Amino acid sequence: MYLHELLSGVAHDIIKTGDDTKITKVVIDSRQVVPGALFVCLKGLATDGHDYLPQAIVAGAAAVVVQQDVQGVPKNVVVIKVSDTRKAMAYIAANFYGNPSEKLRLIGVTGTNGKTTTTCFIEEIFRNLGRVTGLIGTIGARIGDLQLDIPFATATTPDPLELNAIFASMVEHGVQDVVMEVSSHALALYKMEGLIFDAGVFTNLTQDHLDFHGTMENYALAKAQLFAKSRFAVVNSDDEYTPIMLKHLDNNPFKTYGINTTANLQATNLDFTSTGSSFELSGEKYHLAVAGKFNVYNMLAAIGVVQELINPPVEVLKKAVGQIHGVPGRIQSVPNELGVQVLVDYAHSPDGLTNIISSVREVTQGRVITLFGCGGDRDKTKRPIMGRIAGELSDYCIITSDNPRTENPMIIISQAEDGVLDTSVKYLICENRKDAIFAGVEMLKPGDALIIAGKGHEDYQEIGTTKYPFSDYGVAQAAIEMRTSK
Numbered sequence: 001m002y003l004h005e006l007l008s009g010v011a012h013d014i015i016k017t018g019d020d021t022k023i024t025k026v027v028i029d030s031r032q033v034v035p036g037a038l039f040v041c042l043k044g045l046a047t048d049g050h051d052y053l054p055q056a057i058v059a060g061a062a063a064v065v066v067q068q069d070v071q072g073v074p075k076n077v078v079v080i081k082v083s084d085t086r087k088a089m090a091y092i093a094a095n096f097y098g099n100p101s102e103k104l105r106l107i108g109v110t111g112t113n114g115k116t117t118t119t120c121f122i123e124e125i126f127r128n129l130g131r132v133t134g135l136i137g138t139i140g141a142r143i144g145d146l147q148l149d150i151p152f153a154t155a156t157t158p159d160p161l162e163l164n165a166i167f168a169s170m171v172e173h174g175v176q177d178v179v180m181e182v183s184s185h186a187l188a189l190y191k192m193e194g195l196i197f198d199a200g201v202f203t204n205l206t207q208d209h210l211d212f213h214g215t216m217e218n219y220a221l222a223k224a225q226l227f228a229k230s231r232f233a234v235v236n237s238d239d240e241y242t243p244i245m246l247k248h249l250d251n252n253p254f255k256t257y258g259i260n261t262t263a264n265l266q267a268t269n270l271d272f273t274s275t276g277s278s279f280e281l282s283g284e285k286y287h288l289a290v291a292g293k294f295n296v297y298n299m300l301a302a303i304g305v306v307q308e309l310i311n312p313p314v315e316v317l318k319k320a321v322g323q324i325h326g327v328p329g330r331i332q333s334v335p336n337e338l339g340v341q342v343l344v345d346y347a348h349s350p351d352g353l354t355n356i357i358s359s360v361r362e363v364t365q366g367r368v369i370t371l372f373g374c375g376g377d378r379d380k381t382k383r384p385i386m387g388r389i390a391g392e393l394s395d396y397c398i399i400t401s402d403n404p405r406t407e408n409p410m411i412i413i414s415q416a417e418d419g420v421l422d423t424s425v426k427y428l429i430c431e432n433r434k435d436a437i438f439a440g441v442e443m444l445k446p447g448d449a450l451i452i453a454g455k456g457h458e459d460y461q462e463i464g465t466t467k468y469p470f471s472d473y474g475v476a477q478a479a480i481e482m483r484t485s486k
Helices: 049-058 085-096 115-128 160-172 184-188 216-229 242-247 293-309 314-322 350-362 382-393 409-420 433-442 472-484
Strands: 025-027 037-040 063-066 078-081 105-110 133-137 140-143 177-181 199-202 233-236 254-258 265-272 277-281 284-288 341-345 368-372 396-399 426-429 449-453 460-463 466-469
Touching: 025 085, 037 049, 037 085, 049 063, 063 085, 085 160, 105 115, 105 216, 105 293, 115 133, 115 177, 115 293, 115 314, 133 160, 140 160, 184 216, 199 216, 199 293, 216 242, 233 242, 233 293, 254 293, 265 293, 277 293, 284 293, 284 314, 293 314, 293 350, 341 350, 341 472, 350 368, 350 382, 350 449, 368 382, 368 433, 382 396, 382 409, 396 409, 396 433, 409 426, 433 449, 433 472
Parallel strands: 025 037, 037 063, 063 078, 105 177, 105 199, 133 177, 199 233, 233 254, 254 265, 341 449, 368 396, 368 449, 396 426
Antiparallel strands: 133 140, 265 277, 277 284, 460 466
């Protein structure tokens, strides 16, 4: 592809000529440069791509994109200057892959909690209704049940190069609809630049990621950027930040959903068991094979999208909803013959922890034991808040290590413990997560429930800068097997 084709739609200055330069590859990592590559210098949170220009040039870069003046670039290397390389990168990546998003119907879901579950619900209903679907988010990228071998570096939303590679693969496989999680980081860092969503969904906003955004207002404004890119919105009428989302919708149509306030889609007569939920919507009874009030919210959001984009008959929609399966690592039950509940959940924010404990409490006759930790190198202010919530809502707590990353795990645990100490709950500190899970399973009595919160579907534990193989679900299985064999 020629350089001028890659720069289509990108406001730029050619500092050094070479508009017809042939480009073989587009990269943002100097270690991935090959002869003829275009190297885009991104300013990251920890590193600056401009500092790696010499390495990229030595490796054979034919052109570079910068947002500041640079010196010492050889005459045979084209220099393109833009106002913001992150914004430019989104358009360059789309151009490189032939603008695949234009051939797809995009549905984006943003919010603090519920993104993964809501995207999975939407995608599965679409599939049940005969659509060819793609899914992108925390649990990876897939087409139907086919997991794509296109890894992406960030936890939730891929960078533009990764994202457009995924879109292109989906187009090749005949995908019609792509449902994706859209994180606040992705919006703030312009990863979604140039995309248009046929539907945008807002689940909720509670404290999280303040280490990045600084304030809840900034956090909300980052989320709201999705709705400036959406033709239609489905928003939570029960959330106080919904008006901010709607201000960015630019008078496009929207639909509200909720339980506690008047909404276009308002669930009533809710009923919960340990294995599922039911609710009424517009006089019709819906059955959902996953538990928890928060999952009713997630399903209402999904129904709003399906009604707008497909609008199937009510009986067809009810059947599709009833066929929904659970989502890995989201209130996921670990089977056992001990007469107890062992549940793995991704809850890692104050609101997420509140939701899972409250939901389990509603269907548990015995004690609710909550095992939790807090991630390192992330918002420290939420740690004592999570500790207090766990202490107030649980009968017993086990504080352990989550993904400590480069922080001392015992310091993180101590900060969470400060919140637990504000309550009267009894608790155990066990830094080793495997030992903590085994201890939790061991103390269960018939009728009790153990919530293993924080990591959900993750198959690793990040200690230092290394990700070690680790699965909460797998460890819980092993702990149950050991206890059962006694």
